[in-house]
Amino acid sequence: MFQPEQISKLNDLETLVFDFIIKSPEQVQQMTIRDLANHVHVSTSTIVRLCTKLGFEGWADLKFYLKNQTREKTPEEQHYDNMLEFNMFLRRMNTDAYQSRLNKAAQMISEADYTVFLGLGTSGSLSDYATKYFVNTGLRSFVITDPFQAIQVKGIGNIVAVILSVSGETEQVVNKELEFKASGAKIISITNHEDCTVAKLADHQLSYHLINEWSKQYPLGNLTTQLPVLAILEILAHKSIDYLVNKDK
Incomplete structure (x- = not known):
């Protein structure tokens, strides 16, 4: 889901946010960036930096990724998860x-x-x-x-x-x-x-x-x-x- 080399670059506050996202992805999908910041007691800029370090363009990009990871996948998607990765790349490329x-x-x-x-x-x-x-x-x-x-x-x-x-x-x-x-x-x-x-x-x-x-x-x-x-x-x-x-x- 996330690359080890990306996670290793997170500081303590970003790691705190990342830990919550990993444990509660469905809950995070329903949150605004301000909701998440208040919940884990960090600034919204910390969350933005986290998204960037994980390879996303921003909070909306990360939520889209989480939504596609947690939804029930078709057998075709289960056999080729890189299609989701390619979809995410196309979104980043158009920024x-x-x-x-x-x-x-x-x-x-x-x-x-x-x-x-x-x-x-x-x-x-x-x-x-x-x-x-x-x-x-x-x-x-x-x-x-x-x-x-x-x-x-x-x-x-x-x-x-x-x-x-x-x-x-x-x-x-x-x-x-x-x-x-x-x-x-x-x-x-x-x-x-x-x-x-x-x-x-x-x-x-x-x-x-x-x-x-x-x-x-x-x-x-x-x-x-x-x-x-x-x-x-x-x-x-x-x-x-x-x-x-x-x-x-």
Whole structure:
């Protein structure tokens, strides 16, 4: 339901609120933010900070999540809870704050001569898809999916590298990111969480905050849905070409 790394960042007052939410989710759903603040004897700003640290845009976003967690689920939903996570991501993505982050990334891409996508495994497949999608949109792009491929981008213009990684900690990806930085490229990271090495090394980061899902048969099989990544990539392509078209006008 909530990520351990998110919970570990809560202070004492926020932990008090979180404890009450976990123990009484149905009661919390009927409360306003002021009701909850009065009940647990904290300020409303404490609750807002709690929501932010848990990956939500605000109190209404958290209540929506609780409502979907506690209602009776259909068999299809029980088999794929990440659909709820994806729904929550779409709500976050449509906020002004997230749109601002997308706009900044799109502007970086529009100002580049080339966009290079980098990823391994599933992220490599998505990088390949993103390259085709960007080229079809009219943006000059290419892809690197081989961890042993040399990075040679000096002298070919202004480069933006879009690095895809669920964990943001894959050694080969981090090494390639460092090569890009040494070559003078700007970095945009797309990771599950912003508190990872790939995101921290990036010039601009986008994250989607989903629950990690693993294969029941193959312990190393990461099945975390990549639907948010597809949404981010396609939106970036459209926003980037819009910037270019408007600039030409």
